Amino acid sequence: MKSVVNKVAVLGCGISGAVCASVLARNGVSVTVFESGRGPGGRMSQRRETTEDGKELFFDHGAPFFNVSDNNVMNLVHEWEARGLVAEWKETFRSFDCISCKFVDTEKDGSGKKYVGVPGMNSICRAMCHEAGVEAKFGITVGRLEWLDDINSWSLISLDGQNLGHFDGVVASDKNAVSPRFTGVTRRPPPLDLSLFPELALKLQDVPVHSCFALMLAFSEPLTSIPVKGISFRNSEVLSWAFCDSSKPGRSATSECWVLHSTAAYAKAVIRETGLQKPSNEALTKVVEELFEEFQNTGLDIPQPFFMKAHRWGSAFPAMKVAGEEKCLWDWKKKLAICGDFCVSPNVEGAVLSGTEAAKKLLEIFSCL
Ligand SMILES: Cc1cc2nc3c(=O)[nH]c(=O)nc-3n(C[C@H](O)[C@H](O)[C@H](O)COP(=O)(O)OP(=O)(O)OC[C@H]3O[C@@H](n4cnc5c(N)ncnc54)[C@H](O)[C@@H]3O)c2cc1C
Incomplete structure (x- = not known):
């Protein structure tokens, strides 16, 4: 990897986003995690x-x-x-x-x-989003992800219009962050405009x-x-x-x-x-x-x-997995990775595998630039 520090935004501090952030940060990436909720965990939350x-x-x-x-997940669990x-x-x-x-x-x-x-x-997510190189911001919903071709980076805007900064790469770790078409309970349009990613859009259609x-x-x-x-x-x-x-x-x-x-x-x-x-x-x-x-x-x-x-x-x-053997989806040119249990299997292990692969994919992309 080049000596320049890459900046990545991770949407979501569930287990896939947290694991992804941790792997990226341990490999020298500067990571900012944005999480809609008040704390870490997503579907691994603890309610007080x-x-x-x-x-x-x-x-x-x-x-x-x-x-x-x-x-590989077992090795991680032993570390935890x-x-x-x-x-x-x-x-x-x-x-x-x-x-x-x-x-x-x-x-x-x-x-x-x-x-x-x-x-x-939520202890695992909490620990990972406090690791060196990771900054976690809670109560912030990313409302828009804009790819800026001229500067080859992403601009993030919160749901309430706040400018969240520019990033070299983005990881979306929640299906509602990428797809408007999931049936079930989607409350708002997704921040990512999937029409820019026709191949990904095909895979993200109609996942119940x-x-x-x-x-x-x-x-x-x-x-x-x-x-x-x-x-x-x-x-x-x-x-x-x-x-x-x-x-x-x-x-x-x-x-x-x-x-x-x-x-x-x-x-x-x-x-x-x-x-x-x-x-x-x-x-x-x-x-x-x-x-x-x-x-x-x-x-x-x-x-x-x-x-x-x-x-x-x-x-x-x-109710289905969208990424097959690859375990995550990505766009090489725009340095975007999509991960979460919906990519692999509907459980914590699937989410961990997906988050790990998304981090590896972005590291691979950065190392080739
Ligand atoms: C009731 C229940 C029981 C379960 N039982 C089991 C079990 O026994 N064993 C097992 O292994 N798994 C179980 N699971 C599944 C397991 O919890 C999930 O597979 C796993 O936690 C998914 O992690 P994730 O990171 O993919 O997604 P999530 O945990 O959903 O994380 C995604 C995060 O992204 C955030 N987010 C979304 N959009 C945005 C945005 N625009 N901006 C900022 N943040 C955003 C969300 O708030 C969320 O915190 C259960 C789940 C539930 C709900």
Whole structure:
């Protein structure tokens, strides 16, 4: 690589953007991460809630854990483990059949080692966006990405019209940042004008997403009637998973916190009824009631929680992968890379692989200039 320091803007501080930023910075690139949210993590966020009487509660309301099968990702996870950012969650999971109301022996999914961020799922993204060479700016949505041919660089403008500066290269780590055509819950036009990239536009057409509602619950006593800390539900139209968040390593055990996930079909039906806009309190209250009722219908002797709140993930899981073996998309001339789980597989491992490849691709491009 030439001695000149290249400047790259990364849109999004989910795991793909954070990993990408970290790899770029470790290779001498000056990286600025712009994230719409108030903090890092994206779908690996941790939600902080304060009850009326001032009790603080934390929930991993997005990805509850992740599995790893790829050797390169495993090496990275070992590095994160050594830094105290992740730990293995060794609790047992079982499937529960909602017709017979019994636990059945095998896990439906989630087998293999389960890793969690410590003390929250967002710990990895948080650490990576504070590494040397990375500057992270939160609460900033990139509203427009303009390629300036005359100076061979990108100009970034925020959604509220602020000039965010010029960059040699750009990484877009969220499908909503690049494609207007994804079905599901897209709230605004994408910052990138895909008509400038006809080849990429073809690949980014009509990628559907599955939605999911998460219900956060806190109990004053441990749920002793449940013999495991993770449940995958069979034969429920409403619930797909339940996790005891407070049983993860590094969490406070003061309250027993659980997170329930709805099925994609349930979420789709609710969104069909309530629309794509931000759900009203009324709509969310109904979701709280329905998910909790299904949990109680298991007959597992679930007491009344002292805290309940629902969250909608409009684009929880992409339903197809757009990048194949390449693991990311890119435009060589305009030094643009697109990464995220939608490029590889709808999980944390897929997002890590994609973010890593996007960084490698940009480094390759810079080294050839
Ligand atoms: C309920 C739920 C359960 C899940 N369960 C699992 C599981 O058990 N195991 C597993 O491995 N995975 C699971 N996943 C999936 C996993 O969370 C995702 O695959 C992974 O976190 C995706 O990371 P990402 O970086 O690709 O995208 P994201 O995490 O979505 O990050 C993209 C970021 O870009 C930001 N952004 C978008 N547009 C802009 C813009 N214009 N300007 C600035 N910022 C922008 C967004 O705010 C977001 O933070 C789950 C997800 C959900 C929602």
